[in-house]
Amino acid sequence: xxxxxxxxxxxxxxxxxxxxxxAACGSGVAIQKKPSHTTGGDxxxxxxxxxxxxxxxxxxxxxxxxxLAVDEINAAGGxxxxxxxxxRVVSADTGSTDPSQAQTATTKLITTDHAAAIVGCxxxxxxxxxxxxxxxxxxxxxxxxLIDQLxxxxxxxxxxxxxxxxxxxxxxxxxxLALAKGRTPKNVAVFSSNDAAxxxxxxxxxxxxxxxxxxxxxxxxxxxxxxxAGPIVTALAASHADAIFGAGxxxxxxxxxxxxxxxxxxxxVVGSGGTGFLGAxxxxxxxxxxxxxxxxxxxxxxxxxxxxxxxxxxxxxxxxAPFMPNxxxxxxxxxxxxxxxxxxxxxxxxxxxxxxxRQAPFTSGEPSSMPPGKVGFDATGANAAVTPIxxxxxxxxxxxxxxxxxxxxxxxx
Numbered sequence: 001x002x003x004x005x006x007x008x009x010x011x012x013x014x015x016x017x018x019x020x021x022x023a024a025c026g027s028g029v030a031i032q033k034k035p036s037h038t039t040g041g042d043x044x045x046x047x048x049x050x051x052x053x054x055x056x057x058x059x060x061x062x063x064x065x066x067x068l069a070v071d072e073i074n075a076a077g078g079x080x081x082x083x084x085x086x087x088r089v090v091s092a093d094t095g096s097t098d099p100s101q102a103q104t105a106t107t108k109l110i111t112t113d114h115a116a117a118i119v120g121c122x123x124x125x126x127x128x129x130x131x132x133x134x135x136x137x138x139x140x141x142x143x144x145x146l147i148d149q150l151x152x153x154x155x156x157x158x159x160x161x162x163x164x165x166x167x168x169x170x171x172x173x174x175x176x177l178a179l180a181k182g183r184t185p186k187n188v189a190v191f192s193s194n195d196a197a198x199x200x201x202x203x204x205x206x207x208x209x210x211x212x213x214x215x216x217x218x219x220x221x222x223x224x225x226x227x228x229a230g231p232i233v234t235a236l237a238a239s240h241a242d243a244i245f246g247a248g249x250x251x252x253x254x255x256x257x258x259x260x261x262x263x264x265x266x267x268x269v270v271g272s273g274g275t276g277f278l279g280a281x282x283x284x285x286x287x288x289x290x291x292x293x294x295x296x297x298x299x300x301x302x303x304x305x306x307x308x309x310x311x312x313x314x315x316x317x318x319x320x321a322p323f324m325p326n327x328x329x330x331x332x333x334x335x336x337x338x339x340x341x342x343x344x345x346x347x348x349x350x351x352x353x354x355x356x357x358r359q360a361p362f363t364s365g366e367p368s369s370m371p372p373g374k375v376g377f378d379a380t381g382a383n384a385a386v387t388p389i390x391x392x393x394x395x396x397x398x399x400x401x402x403x404x405x406x407x408x409x410x411x412x413x
Contacts, residue, residue, distance in 0.1 A: 042088045043079065043348055045070065045335065046115030046139075048105040048130050049122055053096025054249075058275055058327050062122050062144070063091055064319060065328030068311055069335035069366070079339060081346040087339065090115065094126045102126035106133040115139065116348040119334045122327055124150070124197050131158045139350050140357065142338060144298070144330035146273065147197045151380040157354050158381045159337075161330055161370055162298035163388045165197050168273030169205030171388040172245055172296045173212060175402045176270050179294075179390070179411050185242030191220040191232060191256065192272070198247040205245055205272050217241050226252045233259030245270045250281035261289050271295025273388070278326045283396050290393045292412060297391045298370070299329035300400045302408045305369040307336075323397050336366035337375060361385055371406055 047066055049059035070087045078084040090113045092105035102121055109115045110133070117140040121127045124147035134141035135155045143150065148164040163171065177184060188209055192202035199221065206216050218239035220232045233256060236244055244260075244267050246253065253276050257269060270293075271277030277295035286293075301312035301324035311332055315324035341356035342348055361376030362368045368375055376385040391398040392411055401411040 041085050043082070043085050043342070044109075044113055044115045045087055045089050045338065046106065046109030046113060046118040046120070047089055047091040048094050048102055048109060048118065048120040048126070049091065050096045050126065051091070051093040055096040055123055057281070058122050058279070058325075059094075059096075061279075061325050061328045062120075062331045063089075064315065065311075065324070065330070065332040066119055066335050068314055068318070068328075069332045069339075072307075072311070072366070073336070073339045079342050081343045082348070085348075087335070094121050094123070094130070096123070099125050099129040102129045103133055106130040107137075110134065110137045110139050116342075116350070117142065117338045117353060119143070119331055119338065121145065131155060134158070140338065140341075140354050142334040142357075144327060144334065146201075148200070151382040155381060157350065159357055159377050159383075160381055161334060161337075161375070161383050161386070163273075163386045164382065165201045165273070166204050168296050168388055169201040169203070170208035172270055172272040172390075173205055173209050173214070175296065175388070175390040176243060176245075176268075176294065177212065179402055183242075183413070185214060187215045187217045187239070187241045189218040189220075189236050189239040189241035189244045190216060190246070190272075191222070191236060191244070192247040193224045193249070193252060194221045195224065201272055202245070202247060209245075222248075222252070224249055224252060226255050229255035229259050232256055233263065236260060237263050237265050241267055243268045243270060245272050247272045247276065249276045250279055250285065253277065253282060254285040257286060257289060257293070269293050273297075275325070275327055278391065278398060280322055280325065283322070283393065290396065293393045294401075294411075295391055295398070296388050297326050297398070297400075298386070298388065299326050299333070300389060300391050300398055301325075301329060302398075302400055303369070303371065303389075303406060304408065305371070305373050306364065307366040308369055330370070333366065333369050333375070336369070337362060340365070340367040372403075 051059045074086045078086045094102040119142050121130050124145040127143045127145035131141045140157050142159045146165050192198045273296040283290045312324045341353045344356040345352035358377050363374050371389050372387040374385040378384040390402040392401045399409045
């Protein structure tokens with residue numbers, strides 16, 4: 001739950017214009033009939049991700065989770081309803097800044113590599129563009145991006161796994177209040193990078209906080225890529241807030257949180273959603289100061305859901321990572337969902353796969369392993385069953401602490 005990390009960046013405006021132009025005029029590529037894999041053979045999954053630039057680590061993590069899922073499915077006999085057809089992954093680089101690169105990458109995956117489905121793109125700005133290409137080509141697009149617009153355009157082939165931006169901000173406040181237990185804050189401060197998704201998320205957070213009787217004593221917006229967080233830190237420290245909610249990249253969060261702690265500000269810090277608060281970079285950069293930080297997430301590798309513990313161990317063994325990050329877990333679930341839909345449809349025909357994704361909810365096995373243990377897409381393509389979780393950094397790694405039904409460890413105060 002995906003915004004830093006799944007950030008709707010400053011290129012959002014160009015992505016949105018491109019999305020509209022593609023929807024109105026077509027993707028610039030004629031719709032081609034893709035081969036139908038009905039008995040044996042390989043089934044191609046397209047994976048457009050930022051493999052270069054600022055968000056390359058998150059793109060690589062996503063791709064790793066996707067490949068682990070493919071390995072699991074193939075080792076279990078492939079798609080049984082299609083004669084044991086095996087999945088194969090073709091990746092493409094969207095870059096980290098230009099949505100037109102996502103358009104080019106996704107078009108190639110569909111028209112040249114004949115992808116039967118697309119799983120991508122981590123960044124919301126890229127997913128808006130890639131999903132428009134997939135819609136024009138009538139190919140299912142399953143995403144871990146958060147931005148609400150993905151499921152507000154009437155598309156029939158887009159499926160979003162995590163909660164949207166309008167839900168994650170309020171969830172941060174709601175869950176924090178549930179965990180406060182006798183230490184309910186009266187005043188809160190909010191900081192956020194000024195990309196469209198994080199900004200929208202922080203605004204819904206502020207609105208919800210006010211509805212709960214909380215006073216927002218300071219609100220700081222900043223441009224990603226901070227070199228000096230001093231003014232932000234000074235304002236937050238002077239706000240005398242009882243809790244500080246924020247969003248941003250790991251690098252920006254590191255500067256802000258280090259600045260606060262250096263001034264002796266021990267106020268709880270809560271992430272309103274997005275990978276900046278969830279990845280190993282934050283832990284390695286902050287060291288012991290990372291412990292105690294809370295954040296909203298869409299997935300965590302300690303969840304007691306089917307296959308999660310096993311894939312987390314494989315991820316650690318394959319990549320030497322201290323834990324399997326949120327974005328890798330969500331793509332792992334996404335691939336299992338696509339495979340389950342192909343099994344249900346007994347076909348790779350895109351329309352049949354899309355219909356299978358929208359049919360009865362997935363309530364068992366790996367396809368169900370998004371909180372709360374169920375995935376069900378509504379008519380818009382949103383996962384109507386999704387439950388945001390709250391993690392807390394404990395002993396140098398994220399642990400699930402809320403809701404109580406999914407928590408794996410108590411919150412530390």
